[in-house]
Amino acid sequence: MIVEISHFFSILSAGLFFLAFIFSTRTYQGNHNLELLVNRIFSYGFYFIFISFLLYVWLAIQSDFSIRYIAEHSNKDLPTFYKISSIWSAHEGSMFLWILFLAGWSQLFNYLLSKNDLLKAPAIGVLAFIIFGFLIFLLFTSNPFETILPIAPINGADINPVLQDPALVIHPPFLYLGYVGFVIAFAYNTAFLIKGDMQINWEDVIRPWSLAAWILLTIGISLGSWWAYYELGWGGYWFWDPVENVALMPWLAGTALIHSLYVSSKSKVLRGWTILLSISVFSLSLFGAFIVRSGIIDSVHAFANDPQRGLYLLAFSAVLITTSLIFYVYRLPQLISKNLVVAKSKESFLSINNILFAAAIFAVMLGVMYPLIFDYLYDKRISVGPPYYNTIFAPLTFLAAIFLVFSVGSLWQRTSKLLNFKSFLSMSILFAAAASICISYIYQDFQWWFVGALFSGLLILIRYFLLIVDSMIKKSYFNKPSAIAHIGFGVLILATALNASLSYEKIINIKPGEIYKDSDYEFYLIDFDLINEPNYDSVRAKFSVKNIYTPNKTFFMFPEKRKYFIRGQITSESAIKITPYKDIYMTLGDQLDNGYWVVNIQYNYLIRWIWIAAAIMGIGGFAALMERLKRK
């Protein structure tokens, strides 16, 4: 019964959003009452989808296995926590969550935006159309409300065990919040392009929204990377998997957007480019949804599915993207500023970085598309792997870092004198160069990417250090959020490079009672435990590990292999010893015939700092958002 109510509310909500869209197209005369009606209907649309989702959560908690989706992805023995998260563990439910967030962001926007805003009604209309389109997709091709009648199964099929993890409970929600958050920029700018009133300051309206979406996307991607590191047992943090790539593209475009918005609102140049970016970010989110949900790509993340879904998503995205682009192209001559970007001004450096970001997005897109095109044309499967991405990304990142540093002390709309000998910039370059040569020498690693990363990462850190010290002495203003976020970026470059250069792994064969000695550590395999849990059996190795230099401090590590009953899946639970400088990462492999076990030991240097860096970037974004909200 409850499932029917939930289903009905979703349908009702789709109807209301459709009405809001239709009415919004009639508001061009400035009919105030009609505008109010649109806002009201839109709000009700949101309330109904929200209640519908809450009811669905309730059903999941109650383990109502008459609902096919819940029966296929949940299980009555699961803790409540995972019963709820099982909703977004597969296609239908995660689409439901996606739409809820889409409607949620839009409703917040509807609620917060002044009703005197000239673009409110058309922007709400665009949002209503998008939500309506996705609700139709949900109800007709991916219905989570479908029931199994007359006999419901006694128990459900269980959630995929690798997804039974706290990070995975929150990773998709953050990611989706980030993805769909950019819809506000898309809708508002599309409304702006349709109206064509060039006096409207759309930059100021969409900046906080884009910033908020960017922060959430940053968190979402880092959580995914962190989860992959400790759960999948490969010991890496980024795999250039197609689905990671389709999350990275909106992030790159979003990063370019928040910077470009800054330029447009300061000096009214790059407006055309900024609008194009705002269209691209959401288009890339749509592209991501399409790739993941159409079954075109095989990946850990891809949902199994049928071609109908892909076709619908393709058609709907095509409508959204081409419509907004047609308006864009049509309005472009009015958007182009009469003022040119002054050479060596702040906006010139930001423009260069915009181009670098566009190049990076293009490179990722090519990497994602190339196997598809190749398969299509030559019927052969190839995969584009990390070497391609690393080769392309490293130089782009270094260049972006260098131009970022150039922009730090530069001025808006004026040529800045940058390279005189006593400037902070020259000092930073000298220090960074000297330090990176020293460090390369210490680690005896002179590969171009290592030296390049050291130089560019240190350059950022030193430049900001000088800036902060200088401002403290002179008690002058500096942009703190920007400093925080960019320091995070500098740390990220350094941590990534040092991790890549220093980390190594050993694969050993060992049996209980034996000791394996490594250069710094001694691993003593004490024995194995067999553990019976309600939903899995496991073999757990017990290692006592000590550092050769501090032999008194021993610690234990328990790498483990689990076999889950219901799906028969075998997972490897790595044991991780965390230190500030490195992780010892141990995974249990197979048992050999002679009683030996294969154990993989990895030393992952500075890997924590990669996520810390991402967190710092997020904090910087958050500080910027707070500053903007306070100023209002």
Place this chain on the structure above:
Amino acid sequence: MNTLLRFSILIIPIVGILFFYNLLTEDKFYPGANFKNFNVPNFKLQSLDSASSFKKEDLQNELLLNVWASWCITCRIEHDFLMKLNSEGVRVTGLNYKDESIDAINWLNSYGNPYNFNLHDLKGSLALDMGVTGAPETFLIKDGVVLVHYSGEVNQAIWDSVFIPIIQENKMFK
């Protein structure tokens, strides 16, 4: 700026959309379907009731081999369609996968049995040799050669679009 040049930016999404449209509507684009032919590997398995044992040679010339288990919810949903196929004269053999025989027999008793007989693959060894990754999966087999390997639920739509063309091509189940 030249109007034509401006509008040329639209080429990018349009080419992309046409490409994906082509990819999705390609005849053989069904996620889950694999049309690569291979020989059924040799095996020796007990039947579900342990009354007899079967080898590769005991399989009929034309059959549908369906991998299922009592713990598999999707199999429960697919079950109705298999009953329908069985009533239409399509020979369906079951490969009971990583399942306790008592659970499986109870399952068949309560929901109905669409299979002419069932192989009991408790360890999943035959399934492994045939590239099974889960349940349900379905193989269309003629004269010991797998023509279609489908992962996921077979329903009317999948049957019509994935299996029927191959069945007609090979003049099976006449």
